[in-house]
Amino acid sequence: MEIPRYPESRALLLEDKAELDPLLWELQPRVSELTFANLYLFRLVHDYRLTRVGNSVVALGCGWDGTPYFLPPFSGDRAAAARTLINAGRTLYGADQGFLECHFPTWDGLEVIEDRDNFDYLHLRQEMAELTGKNYHKKKNRVNYFAVRHRYSVEAYEEKYLEGALKVLDEWQRIRTSMGPSTLEREVEGAAEALRLYRELGLAGIVVLVEGEVKGFALGELLNRNTAVCHFEKADLFMEGLYQLVDREFCRLLFLGCEFVNREQDLGELSLRQAKLSYHPVELVQKFRVRRKG
Structure with missing residues (x-):
């Protein structure tokens, strides 16, 4: 299945802040990736590109190892957009517990993987x-x-x-x-x-x-x-x-x-993990990767 593009899956631009800020703020996100500044500053590292799936604006990206993924959709029917991209072979990255409970109450056909290295x-x-x-x-x-x-x-x-x-x-x-x-x-x-x-x-x-x-x-x-x-x-x-x-x-x-x-997050670096834990966080904000089974 071909992944829908919006428009022509273009790169993230500084001018997109005016459009994306209200969408991201409406989500009241808990995961650190979901701010415009974070997306923009790491746009080249993760090859962030904007697309539209149905009525949802979505950021497509690539992991440090080159694996394609997408972030939780920013707007519209977020569950439908996520399902479409997962069925197309992409992995959802950065889903927190609230996103899963709201948009994936059942995990039929899905593999949900705890991503400890990226907990906030x-x-x-x-x-x-x-x-x-x-x-x-x-x-x-x-x-x-x-x-x-x-x-x-x-x-x-x-x-x-x-x-x-x-x-x-x-x-x-x-x-x-x-x-x-x-x-x-x-x-x-x-x-x-x-x-x-x-x-x-x-x-x-x-x-x-x-x-x-x-x-x-x-x-x-x-x-x-x-x-x-x-x-x-x-x-x-x-x-x-x-x-x-x-x-x-x-x-x-x-x-x-x-x-x-x-x-x-600590990205799995032991010394950084120890340093962050030494400040006694009140919570580790869990993140999950979701992909199609098989």
Whole structure:
């Protein structure tokens, strides 16, 4: 079965934000992929293309291994659109429990696979902002360790900090790459574009300045009415406690109306998983892949 195209399965463009933002907001998504900024910043990595299936707008993409997939449809008869694409041989990626319960109450002919490597880490924003209690004792100690050793300030991210933030990003990539083979280049490209286009993409962020020089930054946006999502956080790897400070200040200064912060997935990287779990998430937002049996 040929997959329907819309129009001619064209690539995602920055101008699509005006159309897609209302559709995505109406969904009130819980999974971090379903924001325009995330789609746009990783459009080349995952070859995101827009199509229309029936009355539904859908993003088609490819996994890191080249496997074709599609994200939960953005509008219209979402169940019918998903069924059509699954029957055409594509895998649904990024379905959460709510999507499955609403649109696939029975799994006849479907294989539903838990995707642990892509579970999102959900945290209470206030806990992350205050680092109080025994669960955060070590995190707070590291912030204090940094604070007594450095003269620093925290500012809202603006264009004047672009050059400094890109320098942090380049140095971060250089050090991480020196530790062994990696696929960091794609992540770095997305982060650099986010820094350049933060206004156009509707992102907000903070920078940490040490002696007037940018040493760390974080960028994010609203995911739904009650949740912010942090897309990027990078800092000088040799300044102990700086990462913890960046995390704290992002939650302390931004998105104050939100109860939760989604800190995205660990992609199956053991060290990243341990680091994310050390912040004691209140929930791991489950994601599933759905495909045709056989």
